[in-house]
Amino acid sequence: MEDLLAQLRGSRTDLARIVEVASRTELGYIVVPAGAVRAWEEREPSTWAKVRDWLTAKGKIVVEFEGQTRTPWSAATPPHHGGSDMAYKLPPLRFSYDALEPYIDAETMELHHDKHHQTYVDALNKAIEPYPHLADLPIEDLLRRLDQVPEAIRTAVRNHGGGHVNHQFFWTVLGPTGGGSPRGAIADAITKDFGSFERFQSLFTDAAAKHFGSGWAFLVMNPSTERIEILSLPNQESVLLHGKPGLLCCDVWEHAYYLKYRNRRPDYLGAWWNVVAWDVVDQRLQDCRAGRSSTA
Numbered sequence: 460m461e462d463l464l465a466q467l468r469g470s471r472t473d474l475a476r477i478v479e480v481a482s483r484t485e486l487g488y489i490v491v492p493a494g495a496v497r498a499w500e501e502r503e504p505s506t507w508a509k510v511r512d513w514l515t516a517k518g519k520i521v522v523e524f525e526g527q528t529r530t531p532w533s534a535a536t537p538p539h540h541g542g543s544d545m546a547y548k549l550p551p552l553r554f555s556y557d558a559l560e561p562y563i564d565a566e567t568m569e570l571h572h573d574k575h576h577q578t579y580v581d582a583l584n585k586a587i588e589p590y591p592h593l594a595d596l597p598i599e600d601l602l603r604r605l606d607q608v609p610e611a612i613r614t615a616v617r618n619h620g621g622g623h624v625n626h627q628f629f630w631t632v633l634g635p636t637g638g639g640s641p642r643g644a645i646a647d648a649i650t651k652d653f654g655s656f657e658r659f660q661s662l663f664t665d666a667a668a669k670h671f672g673s674g675w676a677f678l679v680m681n682p683s684t685e686r687i688e689i690l691s692l693p694n695q696e697s698v699l700l701h702g703k704p705g706l707l708c709c710d711v712w713e714h715a716y717y718l719k720y721r722n723r724r725p726d727y728l729g730a731w732w733n734v735v736a737w738d739v740v741d742q743r744l745q746d747c748r749a750g751r752s753s754t755a
């Protein structure tokens with residue numbers, strides 16, 4: 460390994476780090492961003508071939524992963540071993556628990572964010588613990604490429620990872636200054652694809668109200684038709700599994716409304732429209748069109 464590292468010192472890319480990391484980990488694989496592999500193949504194919512041979516000799520499989528990584532060399536960072544430095548964290552709310560009153564009450568917000576969302580994050584971290592290199596990838600990437608996630612944790616990533624991104628998404632599209640009618644690009648898209656805002660609102664409410672059991676209603680962009688559409692998904696299924704970037708979402712699990720609205724889901728939905736942050740939804744649509752949709 461020292462010989463190889465000495466050779467890599469003159470390398471224009473950061474190939475030396477992958478060797479250092481691979482030599483430190485007990486795991487039989489190393490996750491590498493596919494973009495980095497393409498860059499190595501292009502810029503220094505013979506050096507990369509040497510590294511690849513060395514990895515093979517060490518019994519390390521190179522797992523190429525498409526998508527953004529948290530840091531440019533996330534795959535080449537030392538493995539986490541749990542403890543306080545867990546990979547996934549509960550993001551704080553950008554408003555206070557009572558900011559959405561009277562539409563969504565403070566107690567529901569506190570429980571929903573601090574307990575329910577936290578539980579998904581904790582369960583996800585626990586599931587992924589034996590795969591520290593995967594834990595370094597953004598959860599959105601794991602969901603987009605669920606078929607590449609080890610089978611042993613695929614269901615856990617789908618459920619708890621889905622729960623994490625869905626809630627993260629949900630908190631961003633809510634806000635105390637929300638409600639009313641959308642403006643800008645999102646307003647135009649709604650009029651174009653649904654006829655009118657009123658018609659869209661009634662279709663979305665209907666999808667959310669009639670969803671059987673726990674789940675979500677989403678407004679998504681369909682990349683193949685470039686139209687926006689309503690999607691109703693069960694449990695904690697993420698729109699990322701469907702390759703359709705999310706623009707707006709509504710949580711229709713009972714925990715989202717039961718304290719205040721009891722079994723009256725339609726009342727919750729009627730109130731919910733008053734806290735939709737349309738400026739955020741509009742920004743998501745613009746990001747999506749610009750190919751920047753890295754989030755759910």
Ligand code: MN
Pocket residue numbers: 571575626710712714715
């Ligand atoms: Mn929820």
